[in-house]
Amino acid sequence: MAQIAGESTATQDWSRAELGPQETWPQALQLALDIMLNTPLPMLLMWSRRQIMLYNQAYASNVGTASAAPPGGNVPAVPPSAWSWNAQAIEQAWSGQSLVFTRQPLKLWRDGHMLEAAFDLHYTPLRGADGAVAGILCTLAPASAPALPAAAANDGHLRILVVEDNQDAQFLVCEMLRAFGHEVSAAASAEGALELLAGAEYDVLFSDVSLPGMSGVELGRTALQRQPRLRIIFATGYSQTLTSQLDFPAITMQKPYDIEQLQQILRDLH
Incomplete structure (x- = not known):
């Protein structure tokens, strides 16, 4: 079978x-571009904080706007949805975290109309010779199959109440937990969470410790009085002093945490 030569950096107009x-x-840049130009999956590369955005033909054909022509160059006036949909996730990647978001819906502009398409988004930090993150490579893979229903997933389905006052963080963790097959509700305050607890039964309360008004610790204590079978997980960006001497059972995670770490804790609850 004949071999077809792929694209290369030498054939591009930079x-x-x-x-x-x-x-x-x-x-790191040369390697990332070689990979990007020779893969059939749409790929988008942000190199440095100087707004240099590069992409391959698969991205231009399937995800980019009509004017997108590889290899790109600068970030357009309206950033690509794969880059703009979650600013916090991008900052996590800049901090060195590899991230995967399954079945993420993105808004795309096609033939004068806005449409929505789902992708599995993979964000990979690229490190320079000094070990610092010099760029981020985003791969847009076809959306994976939906999670199995609870009964087919060995009863791994949990009803989780997420309490987080940071809207970006709340959105991220809720979407990830739903991708894992859980049923998720969310509140931005302890008071809002208590209203939800009054109207429904939950398996898990996952709450930030520092909340406006009532603290997450007080919320956990009150929630257990109302639903004694509830299991409590706290997330904190500070020391664990506030949760080290609780008078009720709880698990504490230190921020920033990995979503896989949270998922493993949820598995261990069964």
Whole structure:
């Protein structure tokens, strides 16, 4: 069978990208571009904080706007939805975290109309020679199959109440938990959470410790009085002093936490 040569950095017009001469490119950048240009999956690369955005033909054909032409160069006036849908997730990637978001709906502009399509988004930090994150590679894979219904997933389904006053963080954790097959409700305050607890039974209360008004610790104590079988998980960005001497059972996670870490804790609750 004949081999077809893939794209390469030598065949691209880099004049729109402020990357400097190719012979001066860092090894991480060269490797990322080689991978990006030779994969059939849509890929989007943000290199440095200087708003240099690059992409392959698969991205331009399937996800980009009509004017998108590889290899790109600068971030457009309206950033791609794969980059703008969750600013907190992008900052987590800049901090060095590899992230995966399954079945994430993105808004796309096609033939004069806005449509929605789902992708599995993979964000991979790229480190320079000094070990610092120099760029982020985003891969848009076809959306994976939906999670199995609770009965088919060995009863792994949980009813979880998430309490987080940061809206971006709340959105992220709720979407991830739903992707894992759980039923999720959310509140931005302890008072709002108590209203939800009054109207429904939950398996797990997952709450930030520091909340406006009533604290997460007081919320956990009150929630257990109302629903004694409830299991409590706290998240805190500070020391665990507030949760080290609780008068009720609870698990504490230190922020920033990995969503897989939370999922493992939820598995262990069964």
